[in-house]
Amino acid sequence: MIPTNKYWRWVENAVFIYAFFLIISRDWIKPFFVYLWETLQGKGLITGVQEQFKEGLFSESFLVILWEIIIVFTLWEIGKVIYEAFKSEKNKPWTFEKGSSIFKYIAKTIKPTFLATFFPVFLPKLIQLDVFKMVEPFFNKFSFHVIHFHWYSWIYGYLIWELSTWVWHYCFHRVRMFWCFHSPHHAPNDLTLTTAWVHFFAEGYITTFMQWIILSIAGVPFEMIFPVIWGIEVGWGTFIHAGERSLKKGRLGFLKHFLITPSHHRVHHAKNPLYMDTNFCTFLPFWDWLFGTLQPLKDEVKIEYGITRKMDVTNFIDFYFGEFIVLFSDVKNAKGIKNKLLYLVKPPGWEPETNEHTAAEVRKKFLTQYPGLDATSKKYLFEKQFKLNRQVS
Ligand SMILES: [Zn+2]
Numbered sequence: 001m002i003p004t005n006k007y008w009r010w011v012e013n014a015v016f017i018y019a020f021f022l023i024i025s026r027d028w029i030k031p032f033f034v035y036l037w038e039t040l041q042g043k044g045l046i047t048g049v050q051e052q053f054k055e056g057l058f059s060e061s062f063l064v065i066l067w068e069i070i071i072v073f074t075l076w077e078i079g080k081v082i083y084e085a086f087k088s089e090k091n092k093p094w095t096f097e098k099g100s101s102i103f104k105y106i107a108k109t110i111k112p113t114f115l116a117t118f119f120p121v122f123l124p125k126l127i128q129l130d131v132f133k134m135v136e137p138f139f140n141k142f143s144f145h146v147i148h149f150h151w152y153s154w155i156y157g158y159l160i161w162e163l164s165t166w167v168w169h170y171c172f173h174r175v176r177m178f179w180c181f182h183s184p185h186h187a188p189n190d191l192t193l194t195t196a197w198v199h200f201f202a203e204g205y206i207t208t209f210m211q212w213i214i215l216s217i218a219g220v221p222f223e224m225i226f227p228v229i230w231g232i233e234v235g236w237g238t239f240i241h242a243g244e245r246s247l248k249k250g251r252l253g254f255l256k257h258f259l260i261t262p263s264h265h266r267v268h269h270a271k272n273p274l275y276m277d278t279n280f281c282t283f284l285p286f287w288d289w290l291f292g293t294l295q296p297l298k299d300e301v302k303i304e305y306g307i308t309r310k311m312d313v314t315n316f317i318d319f320y321f322g323e324f325i326v327l328f329s330d331v332k333n334a335k336g337i338k339n340k341l342l343y344l345v346k347p348p349g350w351e352p353e354t355n356e357h358t359a360a361e362v363r364k365k366f367l368t369q370y371p372g373l374d375a376t377s378k379k380y381l382f383e384k385q386f387k388l389n390r391q392v393s
């Protein structure tokens, strides 16, 4: 755990309360009632969706509906967290301690969201579009094929986009220096839709760079990504953070075979040995399936959210910069330049003498104890193959 000054914690708490009321009222409640009011006037949500649908803007109609669901679910989840906090202290008389426990309960679940949304306002803004524009002209030269806007091009474009998502996400879990940028998103030890907003401010600089190299080489044009593909990515990527408070199972029925569901993404946010470093895709499970990282939720293994390092999620410095601080001290204490460099590029948990604490090894060890739970697509295919061979021979 990274210790911080007690006065700084007071500043954090004050900022959390301020950010909470500001963001909830300005970004969620107000737009929601504006939509509702406009709908009652016959010019808002429903009319908008119908018009877009008539004009063939299907993805826009879909996204408008999805965003309304997200807003309602987000407010519902936050309301439920507050209700749980009061309920847990119901029978106690009103004292300072009671108020403080209620605050701590709420802070444990949603403080990271509001601080991670509020503090980066003072840091250089994410310039994803600018990164795309910077990288594209250079790598476009290597493009083997430029696609046009046929219906099948959209499928190709989306699959390449998802491949680029899988690649950056995999690297950010498997390479320690990248993991530092991604870890704040995995820090919350509870999952609500607000977790979708928790990102390290500079993460997008590198992920966008990686993605655009792949997209440029594969010939997917900028106009195809923005706004349609990117809109679906952001919309669906937010929706799959719906926690148990709004969707109990989140498996979405038969859709689980074709789409990444909230249930899949809950597995991604889990720190259980079986679940770590799986389900990297956002919308389509294709690449996870192909590369053997698709892991369905197992009823036998209850999800524990968060990261494996001991950490205080209500401490902004700890959850936002903690992994950088720990990596820095590991590199500093490592013997020899080779080990220092390996710390940067090896997976989290790697130590000079052993791989034992990396997610891949922890998972392998777990599966030797519970082989029946191994159900990734890769294993499934290989097992089928083995069974077939056995039957044949
Ligand atoms: Zn991740």
Ligand SMILES: [Zn+2]
Binding pocket: 185, 195, 196, 241, 265, 269
């Ligand atoms: Zn997530």
